[in-house]
Amino acid sequence: GGWRGGAVRAGERRCARGRRAAVRAELTMDEVSEVGRKRDGPQIRGKCFVVRDNIDTDQIIPAEYLTLVPSVPAEYAKLGTYALIGLPEGDYPERYVVPPAERTEYPVIIGGDNFGCGSSREHAPIALGAAGGKCVVAESYARIFFRNCSATGELYPIETPQRLVDKFTTGDQVTVDFDKYTITNDTTGDSYPLNDLGDVLPVVDAGGIFEFARRSGMIKRK
Numbered sequence: 001g002g003w004r005g006g007a008v009r010a011g012e013r014r015c016a017r018g019r020r021a022a023v024r025a026e027l028t029m030d031e032v033s034e035v036g037r038k039r040d041g042p043q044i045r046g047k048c049f050v051v052r053d054n055i056d057t058d059q060i061i062p063a064e065y066l067t068l069v070p071s072v073p074a075e076y077a078k079l080g081t082y083a084l085i086g087l088p089e090g091d092y093p094e095r096y097v098v099p100p101a102e103r104t105e106y107p108v109i110i111g112g113d114n115f116g117c118g119s120s121r122e123h124a125p126i127a128l129g130a131a132g133g134k135c136v137v138a139e140s141y142a143r144i145f146f147r148n149c150s151a152t153g154e155l156y157p158i159e160t161p162q163r164l165v166d167k168f169t170t171g172d173q174v175t176v177d178f179d180k181y182t183i184t185n186d187t188t189g190d191s192y193p194l195n196d197l198g199d200v201l202p203v204v205d206a207g208g209i210f211e212f213a214r215r216s217g218m219i220k221r222k
Contacts, residue, residue, distance in 0.1 A: 027073035035153045036207025038134045042179040044156075045186075046134075049096055049106035050170045051087070056118030057145065059086035061127040070126045077102060079123065080130030094170055096131065103132040108174050108183075111138035112165045116145025122152060129154025135176055137183055137194065139163055150200045153208030158183075159195040167192065 029035075038044070065082045068075040080103065084096035097104045109128065115138040116124060125148050128136070135156035136149070149157040158176070164183070168174065173186040176194070178201065184191040197204075206212035213219040 027077070029071075029073050029076065032073045032077040033130065034132070034134070035129065036205070036211060038129075038153075038156065038204065039178065042177060044107060044134050044176045044178075046107040046174070047105055048108040048110050048168050048170065048172050048174045049084075049094075049104070050110045050165055050168050051084075051092070051112070051115075052165060053112035053139075054114045054117055055087075055111055057116060057121050057124040058118055059088075060084055060116070060124040061121070062086045065127075066121065066123050068123075070123065070130070076126070076130050079127050080104075080132065083127040083131035083133065105132075106170070107132060107134040108176060109133055109136045109138075110164055110168050110174075110183075111136060112163065113139045115139075115141050116148075116157075117142040120144040120148070122148050125149045125152050125154040137164065137176065150203045151209045153204050153206065153211065156197060156204050157200070158197060161193060161195060164192055 061079070061082060062085065065079060068079045070076045070079060081097050081099070083104065084092075087096075096106060115136060124145060129152070133155055135158055137158045137160055139160055139162075141157055141159070146157045149155040156176075156178075160183070167190065168185055169187075172188070175184045175186055176182075177184070178197075181194040181196055182191045183194055203209055203212045206215050210219065
């Protein structure tokens with residue numbers, strides 16, 4: 001009968017929700033997120049992913065993926081798999097996250113002018129961070145994206161006084177040094193100066209603005 005079929009379907013939906021809840025319960029944020037642990041010591045080393053000018057938030061994380069809830073560990077991890085999926089394939093044949101991998105092999109992103117322009121969605125730096133991104137080195141940033149990087153603690157948004165997108169190639173090994181404020185292309189041996197992060201550095205180190213405020217005594221711990 002109709003009601004029996006409806007009851008079966010309702011039961012199946014409850015089971016599916018239960019399975020999703022079980023998957024979510026199995027993961028913790030510490031397992032999927034490196035916020036507050038983006039660097040161990042004064043350097044970040046690894047491969048770089050090079051993009052050009054005006055990389056907008058739709059290219060970083062298209063709107064269709066904004067239904068994923070970053071505070072849910074499994075959905076946070078899933079969000080990372082879509083990081084930079086909006087880049088045009090003709091210009092960027094290499095994917096930032098290559099399926100079936102869930103994380104990127106490029107902890108450092110090198111960009112041009114106006115990185116992170118477009119909408120003000122916090123999902124943009126979160127997606128990059130969830131994918132395994134640790135810092136962006138760019139000529140300039142959209143102001144809201146820059147602020148969201150530090151507020152979420154997902155990325156170090158470092159500015160460079162000169163254009164670097166022509167000095168690096170995706171896949172080059174790089175070293176970002178926070179003591180010297182330099183980025184070195186370990187593939188070519190060339191080093192370039194970076195702008196000091198100033199007050200942004202301890203905020204990202206702490207894991208975002210709220211954790212920084214708690215550690216600084218501005219917000220009382222519960």
